[in-house]
Amino acid sequence: DAGVIQSPRHEVTEMGQEVTLRCKPISGHDYLFWYRQTMMRGLELLIYFNNNVPIDDSGMPEDRFSAKMPNASFSTLKIQPSEPRDSAVYFCASSPVTPPNSPLHFGNGTRLTVT
């Protein structure tokens, strides 16, 4: 079991550019979550999927953010256009069942810096 795989590990981009973060959940996990970690706000849930279907995107900050899960083994989080305030660590996590009944399995995160 390779765990949740995120890429890239680090991303530095200029304001206005498009950024795409990628996540491969653990095989067989039906739930996938995107979190953002900042010093000020801690871990914020952005969006989550169940069986590839977006269930709750109320945490997505604004229309510049979008997420997709075209199949059970891949998800993307896209920011277009990016802004300096988007700088954060973005985590993907997966779970085989609804999270309170099973621990969340986190990836190593993508550290995004927007200059």
Added chain:
Amino acid sequence: AQSVSQHNHHVILSEAASLELGCNYSYGGTVNLFWYVQYPGQHLQLLLKYFSGDPLVKGIKGFEAEFIKSKFSFNLRKPSVQWSDTAEYFCASRGSYNTDKLIFGTGTRLQVFP
């Protein structure tokens, strides 16, 4: 809105000192509470959880947490910390309106010096 509060943002201790990290949650029906830990350069992992029953929960690496309903608290404790406990600790609560969601606190950074 449902929330989880961690009042200690940064804690510095010497080895063998006792640890208590505070966590308060806003009430929202059935309470499921968690502590996750993030060691430097690593991903978050589950430390312990409370669903029901004995309010004193034992976790890995000698950690424990006590659920006190009257205080809406779920503080994390360890009698004697080690340098290897240096990490960031996150308290989390299951969402009451959407039970698939975990609501995390802002985290507490613990530094333990030898």
